[in-house]
Amino acid sequence: MTHSETAASAPVELDLAGDVALLTEQLINIASVSDDERPLADAVEAALAALPHLTVHRDGDSLVARTELGRPERIILAGHLDTVPLPTSEGSRGTVPASWTADERGDVLYGRGATDMKGGVAVQLALAAALADPNRDVTYVFYDHEEVEGYKSGLGRLYRNAPELLGGDFAILLEPTNGTVEGGCNGTIRFRVTTHGRAAHSARAWMGENAVHGMADVLTRLAVHRPVTVDVDGLAYRESLNAVRISGGIAGNVIPDHCEVEINYRFAPDKGPDDAEAYVRALLPGYELERTDAAAGARPGLTHPAAAAFVATVGQEPKPKYGWTDVSRFSEAGVPAVNFGPGDALLAHTDDEHVPAQAVRDCYSALHRWLTAPA
Amino acid sequence: MTHSETAASAPVELDLAGDVALLTEQLINIASVSDDERPLADAVEAALAALPHLTVHRDGDSLVARTELGRPERIILAGHLDTVPLPTSEGSRGTVPASWTADERGDVLYGRGATDMKGGVAVQLALAAALADPNRDVTYVFYDHEEVEGYKSGLGRLYRNAPELLGGDFAILLEPTNGTVEGGCNGTIRFRVTTHGRAAHSARAWMGENAVHGMADVLTRLAVHRPVTVDVDGLAYRESLNAVRISGGIAGNVIPDHCEVEINYRFAPDKGPDDAEAYVRALLPGYELERTDAAAGARPGLTHPAAAAFVATVGQEPKPKYGWTDVSRFSEAGVPAVNFGPGDALLAHTDDEHVPAQAVRDCYSALHRWLTAPA
Numbered sequence: 001m002t003h004s005e006t007a008a009s010a011p012v013e014l015d016l017a018g019d020v021a022l023l024t025e026q027l028i029n030i031a032s033v034s035d036d037e038r039p040l041a042d043a044v045e046a047a048l049a050a051l052p053h054l055t056v057h058r059d060g061d062s063l064v065a066r067t068e069l070g071r072p073e074r075i076i077l078a079g080h081l082d083t084v085p086l087p088t089s090e091g092s093r094g095t096v097p098a099s100w101t102a103d104e105r106g107d108v109l110y111g112r113g114a115t116d117m118k119g120g121v122a123v124q125l126a127l128a129a130a131l132a133d134p135n136r137d138v139t140y141v142f143y144d145h146e147e148v149e150g151y152k153s154g155l156g157r158l159y160r161n162a163p164e165l166l167g168g169d170f171a172i173l174l175e176p177t178n179g180t181v182e183g184g185c186n187g188t189i190r191f192r193v194t195t196h197g198r199a200a201h202s203a204r205a206w207m208g209e210n211a212v213h214g215m216a217d218v219l220t221r222l223a224v225h226r227p228v229t230v231d232v233d234g235l236a237y238r239e240s241l242n243a244v245r246i247s248g249g250i251a252g253n254v255i256p257d258h259c260e261v262e263i264n265y266r267f268a269p270d271k272g273p274d275d276a277e278a279y280v281r282a283l284l285p286g287y288e289l290e291r292t293d294a295a296a297g298a299r300p301g302l303t304h305p306a307a308a309a310f311v312a313t314v315g316q317e318p319k320p321k322y323g324w325t326d327v328s329r330f331s332e333a334g335v336p337a338v339n340f341g342p343g344d345a346l347l348a349h350t351d352d353e354h355v356p357a358q359a360v361r362d363c364y365s366a367l368h369r370w371l372t373a374p375a
Numbered sequence: 376m377t378h379s380e381t382a383a384s385a386p387v388e389l390d391l392a393g394d395v396a397l398l399t400e401q402l403i404n405i406a407s408v409s410d411d412e413r414p415l416a417d418a419v420e421a422a423l424a425a426l427p428h429l430t431v432h433r434d435g436d437s438l439v440a441r442t443e444l445g446r447p448e449r450i451i452l453a454g455h456l457d458t459v460p461l462p463t464s465e466g467s468r469g470t471v472p473a474s475w476t477a478d479e480r481g482d483v484l485y486g487r488g489a490t491d492m493k494g495g496v497a498v499q500l501a502l503a504a505a506l507a508d509p510n511r512d513v514t515y516v517f518y519d520h521e522e523v524e525g526y527k528s529g530l531g532r533l534y535r536n537a538p539e540l541l542g543g544d545f546a547i548l549l550e551p552t553n554g555t556v557e558g559g560c561n562g563t564i565r566f567r568v569t570t571h572g573r574a575a576h577s578a579r580a581w582m583g584e585n586a587v588h589g590m591a592d593v594l595t596r597l598a599v600h601r602p603v604t605v606d607v608d609g610l611a612y613r614e615s616l617n618a619v620r621i622s623g624g625i626a627g628n629v630i631p632d633h634c635e636v637e638i639n640y641r642f643a644p645d646k647g648p649d650d651a652e653a654y655v656r657a658l659l660p661g662y663e664l665e666r667t668d669a670a671a672g673a674r675p676g677l678t679h680p681a682a683a684a685f686v687a688t689v690g691q692e693p694k695p696k697y698g699w700t701d702v703s704r705f706s707e708a709g710v711p712a713v714n715f716g717p718g719d720a721l722l723a724h725t726d727d728e729h730v731p732a733q734a735v736r737d738c739y740s741a742l743h744r745w746l747t748a749p750a
Contacts, residue, residue, distance in 0.1 A: 186578060190627060202639045203561060203698035205602075205615035207721075212618040212636070216594035223588035227580075240580035243587040244631060245624030252565060252619055252637060252668070261587070264577045264627060293627070323578035 011042035016129035020122050020364045021109060021357035027118040027125075028098040028111035034082040034152075037061040037144040041081060044142050047125060053132040054140075057165055061144035062154040064165045065128060067137050073306055074137040076171035076335065077127065077367070078155070078326065079120045080146030083113040087351040094353030101354075110354040115343030119360040120174025123342065126364055127371065134371040136306070139168055146326065150295065155326050159333060170306035171330040172367070176343035176355075179362055181311055182321035183235050183300025183338045185328055186266045189276045190244075190293040193218055193284065199250065199257040208255035212248045215259045219243060221283060222263070230268035233300045235320040237268035241280070262292075266322065269297030298328040301336025313370040314340070340367075386417035391504035395739045396484060396732035399497040403473040403486035409457040409527075412436040412519040416456060419517050422500060428507040429515070432540055436519035437529035439540045440503055442512050448681055449512040451546035451710065452502065452742070453530070453701065454495045455521030458488040462726040469728030476729075485729040490718030494735040495549025498717065501739055502746070509746040511681070514543055521701065525670060530701050534708060545681035546705040547742070551718035551730075554737055556686055557696035558610050558675025558713050560703055561641045564651045565619075565668040568593055568659065574625065574632040583630035587623045590634045594618060596658060597638070605643035608675045610695040612643035616655070637667075641697065644672030673703040676711025688745040689715070715742075 012030055015023060032040040041061035048056045054065040061081065086095045093099055098111030111118075121142065128140050143154030150156065159166060195215050200208025227239040241263070248259030267276040273294035281289055301307055302318055311318055321327070321339050330337035342359040387405055390398060407415040416436035423431045429440040436456065461470045468474055473486030486493075496517065503515045518529030525531065534541060570590050575583025602614040616638070623634030642651040648669035656664060676682055677693055686693055696702070696714050705712035717734040 188578070188628075201698060202615060202617055202619055203563070203641050204721075205617050205641070206613065210598075210617055212621050213594060213598035215621075216591060216598040219588060219591035220595055223585075223591040238581065240577065242577055242580050242585055242630055243624070244577055244627055244629060246587050246590075246631075246634065247622050247624075249618070249620030249622075249637065252639060253563075254619060255617055256619060256621075259621065262624065262627060266578050266580070323576060 011039070011046040014043050014047040014125065016047055016125050020126040021107070021360045023126060024114070024119045024122040024355070024360050025098045025109055025111070027122055028113050029096060031086070031096040031112070032082050033085050034145050034148045037081045041144065044081065044125065048128060051129060054128060057162060059158055059161050060154060062158050063142045064158065064162065065140040066165065067134060069133070069137050071135070071137040074139060074168040075306060076139045076141060076166065076168040076330065077124050077174065078141040078171060079117050079124050079174040080143050080154070081121065082144055082147050083116065084147050084349050086112050089351050092351035094351050105356040105358065107357040108354050109357055110352065112353060114353045114355040115176040115345065116348035116353065117175055117341060119343050119355045119363070120176070120341035122360060123174055123364045123367065127367055130368065131371055135373060136371060138371065139165065141166070155329055159329065166333065168335050170304055170310070171327070171335045171337035173325055173327050173337060173339050174341035175325050175339045176341045176345045176348060177339045178344050179342060179359060180316045181314055181318040181338050181340050183302050183318050184232065184269050184298040184331065185321040185323065185325050186237055186239065186268060187271065187273060187276060187297030188295050188324045189265050189267065189273050189291065191263045191280060192290045192292050193261045193263060194288045195259045197255065197257045200255045202253045202255055205255050210255050211259040212256045215246070215248065215261060218261060218284060218287060225283065230270050232268055232270045233302060235300050235318065237320045238322060239267055241265045267297065269299045272296055295324055296328055296332060297324070298331030298337060301331065301338065304336045307336055307338065310370050313373065314366050386414070386421040389418050389422040389500065391422055391500050395497050395501040396482070396735045398501060399489070399494045399730065399735050400473045400484055400486070402493040402497055403488050404471060406461070406471040406487070407457050408460050409520050409523045412456045416519065419456065419500065423503060426504055429503060432537060434533055434536050435529060437533050438517045439533065439537065440515040441540065442509060444512050446510070446512040449514060449543040450681060451514045451516060451541065451543040451705065452499050452549065453516035453518070453546060454492050454499050454549045455518050456496065457519055457522050458491065459522045459724045461487050464726050467726035469726050480731040480733065482732040483729050484732055485727065487728060489728045489730040490551040490720065491723035491728065492550055492716060494718050494730045494738070495551070495716035497735060498549055498739045498742065502742055505743065506746055510748060511746060513746065514540065516541070530704055534704065541708065543710050545679055545685070546702070546710045546712035547685070548700055548702050548712060548714050549716035550700050550714045551716045551720045551723060552714045553719050554717060554734060555691045556689055556693040556713050556715050558677050558693050559607065559644050559673040559706070560696040560698065560700050561612055561614065561643060562646065562648060562651060562672030563670050563699045564640050564642065564648050564666065566638045566655060567665045567667050568636045568638060569663045570634045572630065572632045575630045577628045577630055580630050585630050586634040587631045590621070590623070590636060593636060593659060593662060600658065605645050607643055607645045608677060610675050610693065612695045613697060614642055616640045642672065644674045647671055670699055671703055671707060672699070673706030673712060676706065676713065679711045682711055682713065685745055688748065689741050
């Protein structure tokens with residue numbers, strides 16, 4: 001066996017007992033762009049298998065590790081192992097390997113996944129190691145393929161293959177929220193709006209009908225539309241409705257016979273996808289509208305006692321989550337869920353993605369406090 | 376030398392003395408999509424070189440053949456050798472080789488270039504052979520690269536390389552006009568209109584600015600605009616102004632930071648390109664507008680005595696030409712020019728391009744009559 005074969009087959013040994021920020025660095029340095037999660041999943045599996053208080057289940061590159069203490073409540077801590085691709089601009093620091101800088105926030109860790117979401121995964125792993133006897137049963141979920149098309153989601157696959165492992169009273173997704181609790185999420189739905197015309201030579205335009213001109217009214221309706229903010233379970237969900245793409249036209253001397261606009265509506269979790277569709281159809285009456293994609297939102301679920309206790313421990317006012325996250329998969333399965341994780345979501349996917357070490361440590365401490373407090 | 380080498384190097388022998396409709400078929404069968412005009416130019420050169428009453432000049436794949444009879448007037452008969460690409464839809468008949476059908480119009484010739492413009496080129500060639508002693512000196516111009524970007528035009532190149540060969544009192548371009556005289560042509564000018572926004576995740580649209588929404592007003596102004604019809608030298612030029620292409624947007628979850636619309640304005644020949652630009656800028660005040668392309672139109676030039684005599688011979692009311700054609704190159708060089716050729720311009724570039732045999736013969740007869748009538 002050659003050295004490189006050894007390196008490829010033996011999982012990296014993760015240090016779960018040390019500084020959770022250093023563990024984050026270790027996780028970043030095992031590159032795991034979607035489709036290439038295996039080496040990281042192997043390392044996580046090896047680390048979990050060494051913890052006698054957990055039962056571990058692997059499904060593809062996803063892992064579920066559970067305490068089985070017979071507690072009256074079970075909570076889920078979930079995070080995805082994959083990242084978006086490495087940055088391609090020279091000098092980008094949100095890459096692999098990770099690097100450190102010190103600034104007014106203290107030590108700051110740069111690297112792909114620093115915020116989205118290897119800091120969160122490090123917190124999960126450190127808790128898994130530290131909490132041999134938590135006050136609630138805990139299910140740790142690590143999954144693949146979150147940063148790609150929804151049908152590839154490792155969490156979705158787990159729900160199909162082993163739903164019995166995912167039962168619980170309350171779920172926390174460790175997506176970056178800057179350490180505040182972000183409840184639920186907006187839903188998202190997309191449409192293709194098409195106008196049709198009749199091609200003609202642009203020198204004899206009156207023999208044709210211009211499909212791009214036919215889109216003027218659609219764009220005007222979108223431009224003047226003022227999205228509402230909706231209160232759901234005490235959180236204010238701000239909606240948005242946008243043309244995200246437009247294309248039309250055949251050549252510089254032909255009247256366009258066809259124009260398409262893609263619309264994305266982010267709707268508050270008081271509505272389902274069908275309500276959202278009815279809303280957009282009413283806004284664009286008479287237009288050819290095709291629904292191309294939809295994902296339900298999630299109500300914040302903060303009324304559940306476990307959630308309320310958690311919010312009280314964190315001690316900050318919860319906020320709504322605007323972007324769609326996997327909390328809605330838990331929500332659909334009947335498990336209230338919130339986002340709570342280290343790092344600034346606005347840095348996710350950026351070329352200089354980074355997270356302050358202290359943010360990762362604070363997230364760990366908050367969850368540790370909540371899961372060890374006397375019942 | 377192999378058989379295929381013989382076929383590639385010896386030009387096809389054209390029969391200029393027979394039926395001009397059969398000559399059209401011969402010309403169609405020498406495919407000459409822009410950039411591949413050589414075999415046809417070779418065949419035309421060989422046919423012209425066999426006519427002792429003409430002096431022949433070749434420039435790339437363009438040819439100029441002239442009588443030198445010392446007549447007081449010289450007229451130009453011009454046509455392009457190239458065609459647009461062959462149709463790709465199965466069953467299309469506007470292709471190579473040509474084919475014949477008989478209908479209520481008599482024999483109809485289908486093939487690529489049937490109308491645009493191998494019928495016209497056949498008429499030029501048949502006249503070149505028949506008119507050893509015309510009543511006016513005649514310059515026959517055959518040129519390459521008309522169906523592509525203007526800077527590639529073989530006629531433009533001839534004007535740069537050998538302008539002395541292109542002098543004359545009146546020019547006829549044998550583009551398809553259904554056998555009527557179409558005077559002058561509209562000009563054409565193109566602009567790129569750009570709107571800028573600020574990218575943001577579409578779940579937090581309020582952090583961005585939507586450049587596609589920013590185009591709503593531009594499209595509305597174009598959609599409600601009513602183009603005028605302008606009388607120039609007695610002919611009514613109908614204008615048109617259109618968005619011919621639009622594109623914008625980055626991804627299905629990003630607020631577009633950029634949107635572009637390409638506008639094409641076809642303007643009457645009472646205006647130059649600068650007037651046309653001022654007109655469009657006034658219509659879209661404050662927008663980022665870049666002029667990307669322009670070609671002047673041409674006044675009809677029917678007041679010249681040679682033109683008037685020609686119109687009288689044809690015996691039909693002249694019409695305006697809406698599309699831009701190379702008459703404007705002659706017009707710019709000070710030579711009044713009209714379009715007069717066989718076939719329906721609306722069939723040009725179509726999958727089933729065709730021309731009635733009689734239309735080609737009638738065009739030939741009209742020009743032959745005019746150029747042999749006693750002065």
